[in-house]
Amino acid sequence: MAFLVFLLISSLSMAFAKTQLSDSPTAYQMLERFNFPRGILPEGVRSYQLRQDGSFEVYLSSDCEFEVSGKYLLRYKRRIAGKVQSGSLEELNGVSVKVLFLWIGIDKVQRNGDELSFYVGPLSASFPTDNFDECPECRCGFDCATTAAADTSLVSEC
Template identity: 55%
Template sequence: MSPNITVYLFLFVLLFFRPLHADDSPTAYEIMQDYNFPPGLLPKGVVKYDLDRSTGRFHAYLNDSCAFSLEGSYQLRYKSTIGGYISDNKLTDLTGISVKVLFLWLNIVEVDRRGDELEFSVGIASANFPIDNFYESPQCGCGLDCVNGQVSKLRTKSFVSSI
């Protein structure tokens, strides 16, 4: 075999049998769905994630921190790195997500899916929301209604004490 044919054959093998690119791996939003959560729990703009499927430990990364309002009364803030543990219908030990309740910023530490509702816990209090509020991912700055700059309506049950 001539050296040129060997080089071409080698290049063909490299191109044809190359490993899957990162583009072929599921997105962070698809991973959420794999665990029975809607993709809208994460804001638009997740640039990468890591997941240890054996433990459920995950991190999702945004380019920058992110904040927006929903229904005017709920302000949410995401740090550039969101972390925790994920399993079917349950997110625990969450870090990097907080909600403003009255005048206080409280960390959302757990999310449980219970049928068609999601229960968000800040430790001493929790609130339930219909799951269909989270089928669309909010956008940093304007939440779910970025076209005309108005705040979207979120159906909710108020935060109640778990004590």
């Protein structure tokens, strides 16, 4: 009898643990909870950690690189880290932009109303938040319509 009770409790515990894990918000949903659009992360987030002090780590399935608007070449490392603070993502590591011939890290992303400002040291560039409604894909960025039309097996993870 004790064995059956143990088996029942073990089964319920495992079912509860699976439910808790599957009920956890995705990294994209967490961005939205902090008032950032999901499209500032590329597709392919595998996991994330968010600590009580606001520090976070996001893990992609692989390094990711793509061009935006024919102007900016962006690179996301497999591990992205930083800190969420009121209206901004600070102390960023793992996201960089190519300027001329150099890759320079994006240090901070700040939301001001309907604009996002991306900081590279003392310099910044601002864009409307609705530019980031969709998640970019590695290699083709936000301009993947022709790629997606050619391959209907693609599944969005955003």
